[in-house]
Amino acid sequence: MKTALITGATSGIGYEFAKRLANRGYGLIVVGRRIERLEELKNQLDVPVEVIGADLNSEENCYKLLEQVSDKQIDLFINNAGFGLCGKFTETDVQREVSMVKVNDIAMHILFKGILQQMEKQGRGQILNVASSAGLLPAGPYMATYYATKAYVTSLTRAVDRELKETGSGVKVCALCPGPVDTEFNDTANVVFALKGISVEECVKEALKGLDKGKTIIVPSLRMKLAMLSMRFLPTSLLVKITAGQQKKKME
Numbered sequence: 001m002k003t004a005l006i007t008g009a010t011s012g013i014g015y016e017f018a019k020r021l022a023n024r025g026y027g028l029i030v031v032g033r034r035i036e037r038l039e040e041l042k043n044q045l046d047v048p049v050e051v052i053g054a055d056l057n058s059e060e061n062c063y064k065l066l067e068q069v070s071d072k073q074i075d076l077f078i079n080n081a082g083f084g085l086c087g088k089f090t091e092t093d094v095q096r097e098v099s100m101v102k103v104n105d106i107a108m109h110i111l112f113k114g115i116l117q118q119m120e121k122q123g124r125g126q127i128l129n130v131a132s133s134a135g136l137l138p139a140g141p142y143m144a145t146y147y148a149t150k151a152y153v154t155s156l157t158r159a160v161d162r163e164l165k166e167t168g169s170g171v172k173v174c175a176l177c178p179g180p181v182d183t184e185f186n187d188t189a190n191v192v193f194a195l196k197g198i199s200v201e202e203c204v205k206e207a208l209k210g211l212d213k214g215k216t217i218i219v220p221s222l223r224m225k226l227a228m229l230s231m232r233f234l235p236t237s238l239l240v241k242i243t244a245g246q247q248k249k250k251m252e
Contacts, residue, residue: 001048005029005074007056007111008081010037013130013181016204017078022047026076029069056081056107057099066114073122077115079108080130084146097145104149109156116160116171124170128211129157131175133224136217139240142248154217161216174216176207179224
């Protein structure tokens with residue numbers, strides 16, 4: 001039986017990945033802060049599920065998690081933990097932003113590198129880093145820090161993907177870059193999306209299709225693919241101005 005490790009599995013995209021991968025016959029290692037939710041998830045599934053409680057805001061907890069799974073063969077890693085924050089940069093809570101950088105980037109980086117090294121020793125595996133369409137844009141006024149954290153994820157993933165291909169590695173890595181998705185993210189980030197979001201089921205379904213096809217950057221939904229494509233032809237200054245207008249609508 002293959003095994004999938006999923007962080008941020010208590011809700012939203014991570015939770016849906018757990019259900020769909022269980023349907024594919026994967027055994028699961030699910031990680032999150034709210035253990036009671038993970039236990040509820042475990043009780044719903046008919047595959048082996050190991051629950052690990054961890055707050056990935058702490059570097060120490062990230063390294064502890066790597067140690068906890070070091071003796072396991074992990075076939076698929078869904079590097080999903082993260083959150084957002086909306087507001088004017090001079091007014092948002094700096095501690096909340098620093099926490100976001102720790103989870104979205106530092107924890108993502110530590111776990112990405114650690115599990116990748118583990119998979120390299122195995123000779124195979126797949127890693128999906130959950131980013132955002134925000135990470136494909138030059139900047140996001142009024143969600144400035146969030147956009148910057150997701151740009152880090154997409155840049156890092158693309159670079160590592162190239163390195164692995166040039167060395168003929170059996171490990172594949174990719175980044176999931178959805179637009180708005182109807183999850184608890186909206187409440188956590190204190191936003192109301194200007195564009196209608198896709199369902200979490202559609203997002204994860206498209207993610208798994210892209211994973212199966214070996215794509216490096218996965219953008220769910222035709223609408224968002226077309227939007228990302230059209231934005232390539234706009235000057236950066238205009239694109240940032242348009243993005244600012246969209247972000248302001250989220251705060252209204």
